Every structure is written in structure tokens, then in C-alpha cells.
Amino acid sequence: MHRRLSLLSACLCLLFVPLAVYAQKNPIALTGTLVMPQEVIPQGTVLIQNGRILASGADVKLPAGTKVVRTEGIIAPGLIDLHNHLTWNIFPRWKPVQEFGSRYDWQQKPAYSVLMAVPHNALVKQGLECEMERYAEVKAISEGETSVTGSLPSPCVKGLARTLDYDPELQGSFGKIIYNVFPFQMSEQELADVTAALSAQPRGALLIHVAEGAPNDASAAREFMQLRGRGLLRPGVSLIHGVALKPANFAEMAKQGVGFIWSPRSNIELYGDTANVAAARAAGVRMALAPDWSPTGSDGLLGELNYASVWNQGQSPAPFTERDLVLMATSNAAELAGLSGQIGSLAPDHAADLLVVRKEGQDAYWTLTHSTPQDLQLVLIGGDPLYGDPVLLQQVTGNQGERLKVCGTSKAVVVDGKPFAETEKTLDHALHQFGRHLAPLSECGN
Numbered sequence: 001m002h003r004r005l006s007l008l009s010a011c012l013c014l015l016f017v018p019l020a021v022y023a024q025k026n027p028i029a030l031t032g033t034l035v036m037p038q039e040v041i042p043q044g045t046v047l048i049q050n051g052r053i054l055a056s057g058a059d060v061k062l063p064a065g066t067k068v069v070r071t072e073g074i075i076a077p078g079l080i081d082l083h084n085h086l087t088w089n090i091f092p093r094w095k096p097v098q099e100f101g102s103r104y105d106w107q108q109k110p111a112y113s114v115l116m117a118v119p120h121n122a123l124v125k126q127g128l129e130c131e132m133e134r135y136a137e138v139k140a141i142s143e144g145e146t147s148v149t150g151s152l153p154s155p156c157v158k159g160l161a162r163t164l165d166y167d168p169e170l171q172g173s174f175g176k177i178i179y180n181v182f183p184f185q186m187s188e189q190e191l192a193d194v195t196a197a198l199s200a201q202p203r204g205a206l207l208i209h210v211a212e213g214a215p216n217d218a219s220a221a222r223e224f225m226q227l228r229g230r231g232l233l234r235p236g237v238s239l240i241h242g243v244a245l246k247p248a249n250f251a252e253m254a255k256q257g258v259g260f261i262w263s264p265r266s267n268i269e270l271y272g273d274t275a276n277v278a279a280a281r282a283a284g285v286r287m288a289l290a291p292d293w294s295p296t297g298s299d300g301l302l303g304e305l306n307y308a309s310v311w312n313q314g315q316s317p318a319p320f321t322e323r324d325l326v327l328m329a330t331s332n333a334a335e336l337a338g339l340s341g342q343i344g345s346l347a348p349d350h351a352a353d354l355l356v357v358r359k360e361g362q363d364a365y366w367t368l369t370h371s372t373p374q375d376l377q378l379v380l381i382g383g384d385p386l387y388g389d390p391v392l393l394q395q396v397t398g399n400q401g402e403r404l405k406v407c408g409t410s411k412a413v414v415v416d417g418k419p420f421a422e423t424e425k426t427l428d429h430a431l432h433q434f435g436r437h438l439a440p441l442s443e444c445g446n
């Protein structure tokens with residue numbers, strides 16, 4: 001969230017100072033296959049300085065002193081997650097023994113209370129919420145994410161993912177992003193704040209859970225009418241889940257400029273089916289893809305891209321191309337958050353939030369929708385190299401970071417302050433009081 005080291009943390013952790021200074025002063029050029037907004041450039045270069053992309057393309061002139069790193073991989077914009085609940089991602093997968101009608105059903109079940117809600121809320125009460133957030137941000141980054149939503153109400157983790165709920169760098173000149181899970185508990189004051197954000201210049205965004213349930217669940221479907229009644233079908237609003245939405249609802253959303261955030265894995269695991277995205281696409285609704293949370297969704301966006309791609313192949317006709325899916329995790333998501341021109345693209349003047357994956361096959365989009373956390377070679381956020389293959393990370397930063405094992409593959413993360421392993425140990429120990437253990441960063445396809 002804060003891309004630069006604070007004075008205090010710089011004093012505490014001198015090891016990381018050269019990295020931050022390097023990222024600010026010296027240009028870095030990464031070469032590889034570039035996934036640009038309109039095309040794929042097989043042998044391209046991205047030039048980065050002061051946290052931003054200075055130039056990108058097939059023929060980039062490099063200033064004197066530029067450090068060139070040949071990745072041999074596919075370089076794409078970092079993935080933007082508009083639907084998550086980060087502190088819950090400490091839990092291993094939750095496999096309910098039944099499908100539910102709507103979110104109100106499972107939230108009342110004793111199994112959810114015992115396995116999830118009681119331990120989660122107890123850890124928060126014990127003051128561990130910043131550890132939970134720190135763990136979840138590293139987990140998100142290990143899935144290629146550079147921007148996340150659904151963070152804690154106040155920032156407490158420095159130097160990891162860009163938390164869009166309150167990113168200080170982007171929000172100064174852009175609208176306020178409001179993330180709401182229970183829209184119908186919104187007070188009149190909160191509604192007034194939302195309306196003000198959506199009416200402001202620049203316009204804010206409201207990302208809101210609506211119609212979360214099985215396709216034929218009447219109460220979930222009714223939420224759309226309640227939303228309309230509150231005057232919230234308007235530009236800047238994006239609906240999350242929407243499994244119970246009908247084609248006519250999607251047509252109305254398209255007409256009113258309302259976006260949609262699709263979370264297929266969590267939908268299918270909880271409700272047995274997912275939203276009618278073919279109807280949404282036919283209506284022309286702008287769509288993003290996001291994982292929800294790791295207990296019933298994917299560990300992160302790389303996993304959700306894989307899931308969405310396989311789901312898509314099973315449809316006749318398939319609503320999406322592989323390119324569509326990649327755009328839904330990058331530039332479309334930036335647009336729904338009101339951050340087009342800032343993140344979600346390798347074009348010049350965007351924040352240097354990007355990822356590198358191992359090259360496989362001929363099609364860059366296909367490779368991205370089939371990459372796993374093992375294939376992730378590098379992640380830069382605001383130009384800071386934070387995660388990746390230890391050898392490549394060392395080439396870019398001059399240090400190897402803290403070693404991690406992800407599905408048997410060596411990775412490394414650069415964290416501010418105490419080691420990440422201490423966060424994992426603290427959370428695992430705390431969860432033992434409830435007979436649970438900390439989830440691995442990746443379930444490795446299980």
C-alpha cells in the first residue's frame with residue numbers, strides 16, 4: 001500500500017534501503033514478450049523509473065545507466081483483484097457438505113461458525129489483524145496480484161500490495177473506492193457518502209455484493225430491485241456475485257453503466273452454479289474477474305483465471321476468449337475501479353505494477369490463463385521488485401529476498417520489517433487454539 005519505506009522502517013531494516021533507493025533513481029528495463037492493451041509484442045522492452053512505466057514497446061531507447069534484465073518470459077500488467085476478504089485467507093479450503101440458497105444461509109450454519117467465524121474474530125480480538133492482512137497480501141502477490149480490495153478499514157501493512165480501498169498514491173487525484181459487503185445494512189449516512197463519492201469529480205467507485213445466491217434464489221434476486229430503489233444503478237457502481245441476476249437485469253446494468261465482477265469458483269462451490277455471464281456479455285456489461293476469498297474461491301487471480309478458462313471451455317458457445325479473461329483481470333478491472341490510465345496496462349505513464357510468467361506455448365493470453373504460482377517469475381509493484389524467482393529477483397534488485405517454498409518451487413519475497421516466516425508462525429500458533437492451522441500460500445491445484 002505504501003510504496004516507499006517509512007523513515008522508521010528504513011532505520012529498522014537497513015537491508016532494504018538500497019533496494020528502495022535503486023528503484024527510485026536508476027531506470028530498469030525488462031525484456032520479454034509484452035502483453036500490451038491492443039497487441040502482444042514478442043520481443044519488447046518495458047522501461048521503468050520512479051515507480052512508473054516510462055516507455056514500452058518493440059523499440060525502446062534506453063537512457064544511460066539503465067539496468068537491463070532479460071526475463072525470457074511473458075510480461076503482463078499486474079492483476080487487479082476487486083473482490084476479496086483478505087483476512088479470511090488464512091484459512092484452508094472450506095468444503096461445505098451442501099450447496100446453499102444464498103449467503104444468508106451459510107453464514108448461519110454452525111460449521112461456518114466453528115471453522116471460520118469464531119477463530120477469525122478471536123484472532124482479530126487478539127490484535128492479530130495486521131498479521132492476517134500481511135499474510136494475505138503476500139498470498140495475493142504470490143498469485144500475480146498487484147492491487148487488492150477488501151482490506152482492513154485502516155492501513156497497517158507497509159510496502160506490499162496496492163490496497164485500493166485507500167491507496168495514498170492513487171487516491172489523491174482519483175475518486176474514492178467504496179467496498180461494501182452488506183448493502184442493505186447501509187445507513188442513511190453511508191448512502192449519502194456513497195452518493196457523494198459517485199457524484200464527485202473525479203468519480204469514485206462502489207463495489208457491492210448483490211444477488212449472491214443460487215440462480216433461482218428469490219431473496220437474492222430481489223436485492224437488485226432494492227438496489228435500484230436506493231438509486232444505486234448508476235455509473236461507478238459494480239455488482240459482485242450476481243448469480244441470481246436475470247438477462248433483463250444485465251441489460252439494465254449495461255444501459256445504466258453499471259459494471260460486474262465475476263467470481264465463478266466461489267459461486268459454484270457455495271451455490272452450485274455461477275452468474276449468467278453469457279447474458280452479461282451479450283448485453284455489453286463491462287466485466288472484471290476476481291477470486292472472492294480462498295476458503296471457497298481461488299487462492300488468488302492466477303488461480304481464478306485458470307478456473308474461469310476451464311469453465312469457459314465447457315460452455316457452448318464459450319462466452320470469452322483467453323484475451324477477454326486476461327483483460328477482465330487487468331484493464332477492465334482498472335476501469336471499474338475508476339483507475340484507467342493509472343494501473344492495469346503496460347502503456348507509458350501507468351504505475352509500474354507488473355508480473356512476469358514463464359513462457360509456454362505460442363499464445364501469451366493462453367499462457368496467462370494457464371499459469372500457476374510456480375510459473376510466476378517476478379512481481380513489481382510501483383516499480384519495487386517484491387516477489388519472484390530468487391535468481392531473477394536478485395538480478396533486478398541485487399538481493400534475493402526471503403526464501404519461500406510454493407508448491408515445491410523456490411520463490412522469494414521482499415518484505416519490510418520482520419521476516420514473513422514470523423507472521424506465518426504467529427498465525428499458525430494462534431489458529432492451533434481452535435484446532436486449525438494456517439493455509440499454505442497455494443493449495444497447488446487441490
Ligand SMILES: [Zn+2]
Pocket residue numbers: 083084085209240292
Ligand atoms: Zn465476497
